[in-house]
Amino acid sequence: MAKLHLEPRIQNPDPLYKALAYLHTDLSAEESLVVNAKLLFLLINHIGDEAVVYEAIDLVRKDMDSSRVE
Amino acid sequence: MPVMQRTYQYEEFPYRPSREEQSGEIGHYPVVIVGAGPVGLTAANDLVYHGIPVVLIDEDNKVSLGSRAICFDKRALEIFDRLGVVEPMEAKGVTWNVGRVFHQEEEVYQFNLLPEEGHAHPAFINLQQYYLEEYLIRPLRDQPLADLRWLNRLEALEIHEDFVRLTVSTPQGTYQMDAEWLIAADGAHSTVRKLMGLDYKGRQFESKFLITDVVMQNEDFPTERWFWFDPPFNPGYSALLHKQADNVWRIDMQLPRDADEAEAQDPERVEQRIRRMLGDDVPFELEWISLYRFHSRRMDRFWHGRVFFVGDAAHIVSPFGARGANSGFQDVDNLIWKLKLVMQGQASPELLETFNQERTYAADENLFHTETSTEFISPKTSGQKTLRKAILDLAREYAFARPFINSGRLSKATIYPSSPLSTPDEDTFACQLAPGWPPADAPVTVGGQSSFLTQQVGGQFQGLLFLQKPEDLSAEQLADLKALAQKDVPIHTLLVVAQPTPLREYEGMPVLVDVQGLAWKRYDATPGTYYLLRPDQYICARWRTLDRNKVEAAQRHAGRLIV
Numbered sequence: 001m002a003k004l005h006l007e008p009r010i011q012n013p014d015p016l017y018k019a020l021a022y023l024h025t026d027l028s029a030e031e032s033l034v035v036n037a038k039l040l041f042l043l044i045n046h047i048g049d050e051a052v053v054y055e056a057i058d059l060v061r062k063d064m065d066s067s068r069v070e
Numbered sequence: 071m072p073v074m075q076r077t078y079q080y081e082e083f084p085y086r087p088s089r090e091e092q093s094g095e096i097g098h099y100p101v102v103i104v105g106a107g108p109v110g111l112t113a114a115n116d117l118v119y120h121g122i123p124v125v126l127i128d129e130d131n132k133v134s135l136g137s138r139a140i141c142f143d144k145r146a147l148e149i150f151d152r153l154g155v156v157e158p159m160e161a162k163g164v165t166w167n168v169g170r171v172f173h174q175e176e177e178v179y180q181f182n183l184l185p186e187e188g189h190a191h192p193a194f195i196n197l198q199q200y201y202l203e204e205y206l207i208r209p210l211r212d213q214p215l216a217d218l219r220w221l222n223r224l225e226a227l228e229i230h231e232d233f234v235r236l237t238v239s240t241p242q243g244t245y246q247m248d249a250e251w252l253i254a255a256d257g258a259h260s261t262v263r264k265l266m267g268l269d270y271k272g273r274q275f276e277s278k279f280l281i282t283d284v285v286m287q288n289e290d291f292p293t294e295r296w297f298w299f300d301p302p303f304n305p306g307y308s309a310l311l312h313k314q315a316d317n318v319w320r321i322d323m324q325l326p327r328d329a330d331e332a333e334a335q336d337p338e339r340v341e342q343r344i345r346r347m348l349g350d351d352v353p354f355e356l357e358w359i360s361l362y363r364f365h366s367r368r369m370d371r372f373w374h375g376r377v378f379f380v381g382d383a384a385h386i387v388s389p390f391g392a393r394g395a396n397s398g399f400q401d402v403d404n405l406i407w408k409l410k411l412v413m414q415g416q417a418s419p420e421l422l423e424t425f426n427q428e429r430t431y432a433a434d435e436n437l438f439h440t441e442t443s444t445e446f447i448s449p450k451t452s453g454q455k456t457l458r459k460a461i462l463d464l465a466r467e468y469a470f471a472r473p474f475i476n477s478g479r480l481s482k483a484t485i486y487p488s489s490p491l492s493t494p495d496e497d498t499f500a501c502q503l504a505p506g507w508p509p510a511d512a513p514v515t516v517g518g519q520s521s522f523l524t525q526q527v528g529g530q531f532q533g534l535l536f537l538q539k540p541e542d543l544s545a546e547q548l549a550d551l552k553a554l555a556q557k558d559v560p561i562h563t564l565l566v567v568a569q570p571t572p573l574r575e576y577e578g579m580p581v582l583v584d585v586q587g588l589a590w591k592r593y594d595a596t597p598g599t600y601y602l603l604r605p606d607q608y609i610c611a612r613w614r615t616l617d618r619n620k621v622e623a624a625q626r627h628a629g630r631l632i633v
Contacts, residue, residue, distance in 0.1 A: 030456070034456055034459055034460050034463070037459070037460030041460060042464070
């Protein structure tokens with residue numbers, strides 16, 4: 001397990017975050033969701049390692065569950 | 071709610087008083103089948119194929135009318151070929167290999183289910199269930215081993231240790247008969263299952279689907295499977311179009327969960343709906359309308375003492391992927407040879423448990439695929455809809471996204487990677503094929519006549535010995551093969567040769583010429599390679615060289631033989 005990298009790996013996060021945020025500038029809420037989903041599929045195919053993706057899915061599910069309890 | 075079936079004339083099969091009703095005595099039979107649907111009829115044909123007498127009872131006296139099973143897969147066609155009933159099916163049915171997927175106004179992609187050449191049968195034929203049943207009934211009608219009893223309804227069951235007593239009602243009254251073995255092929259609402267108090271766990275999907283048959287002369291739609299996500303004529307939902315025989319087209323449309331069932335089936339409304347789909351200038355006539363909410367269920371076990379459950383009686387799935395009837399035929403194909411060996415005292419009853427193991431494994435696979443397809447086709451939350459829209463959009467341009475699109479994972483022969491009947495490889499093979507797989511097909515000639523490998527393999531244990539030419543067979547190999555063919559449960563071997571020869575047989579063994587080299591390739595053969603096939607043609611063992619002791623051990627294992 002623990003194939004999913006959780007330590008910082010992105011050298012220049014600010015421009016990357018900015019590019020992501022800009023992507024959503026003129027989008028409706030629904031369009032934003034579709035754009036995010038497209039990014040998601042592009043990236044999971046790039047990663048190609050299903051175990052890593054399942055690990056990430058587990059992680060966000062647990063994260064959601066705990067935020068609902070609070 | 072049938073509109074009117076104009077394209078098919080059905081026959082009412084005669085009720086004839088049975089031996090029991092005439093004599094007043096309780097009859098005794100080796101095998102009784104309940105239910106003359108596609109699966110029960112296939113079981114009857116398979117029992118006859120194996121020389122076993124069979125009584126088949128059904129509460130009705132005609133084939134199943136309306137729009138029900140339509141797609142029959144390659145493996146089903148191979149089974150029907152072995153049973154000698156495939157010709158009229160393929161002559162009447164519509165052959166198809168290609169599926170297209172649309173999203174809103176545009177085509178997203180297409181797929182070919184049988185991209186390689188050299189198979190006796192296509193990926194699918196589409197044929198109305200009533201024709202299929204008719205073609206399965208035909209060879210049984212004058213068959214002395216088969217006793218078809220129409221308008222015979224099962225009323226009660228008494229389960230004994232070594233037989234089952236059935237109480238049956240007919241237009242004339244009731245009678246009783248005993249069956250050593252009972253095959254329940256009586257569908258989703260199985261009377262046998264209910265009388266035995268066995269449960270049928272699973273769930274019902276919320277989405278509603280409108281099933282219609284229309285008659286139209288339309289050359290614009292090719293004989294392909296067309297599936298729409300969110301089409302303009304059914305916004306937010308899905309649709310499926312299939313061509314069947316007699317210019318009858320099957321249209322499945324997903325409806326809103328809260329659709330009023332009576333209103334949705336109103337012929338005028340259905341006509342409007344279909345007109346929106348086909349356009350105003352396409353003449354058509356409605357032939358059938360029904361509305362379904364699909365189920366996903368299976369029994370815990372398919373074998374209970376003297377009773378076997380096959381087809382919908384044992385498992386039921388949503389229709390996306392055509393895994394309903396097709397898996398029922400595979401149940402039968404898996405069961406009958408095992409039952410025969412046990413009935414003849416040649417196999418331990420333990421062999422019957424492997425029917426349960428293999429076919430519950432298959433049912434789980436079918437349940438998984440059909441549930442996953444149904445969830446993809448009818449997403450529930452807005453988040454699920456978003457995911458689906460994203461992947462459909464991407465799929466139009468990018469091949470990586472297409473495997474995610476799930477409009478049904480279409481039925482194929484089950485592969486049993488860890489079948490309890492397989493002997494694991496000790497030699498290395500580089501092909502996809504392995505023990506637990508159905509046979510790969512390939513074109514062959516026998517004595518100069520064209521045929522296919524799967525058509526030459528019969529319904530008993532069978533060996534395939536790969537040689538360059540028949541004359542390469544050594545004296546030692548010949549002695550081994552003769553000994554194998556003379557066993558109580560014989561193994562007959564086919565010689566699959568690479569070089570052309572006019573010989574039909576060599577030393578009593580059929581000679582198959584691998585005319586395109588596809589058999590050698592698909593089986594990754596080298597000279598001397600030997601494959602052992604089960605009576606249902608599945609591969610159970612293979613070696614690079616023939617070793618009689620190993621073949622016998624593998625057969626004992628695959629057949630749980632006690633002789």
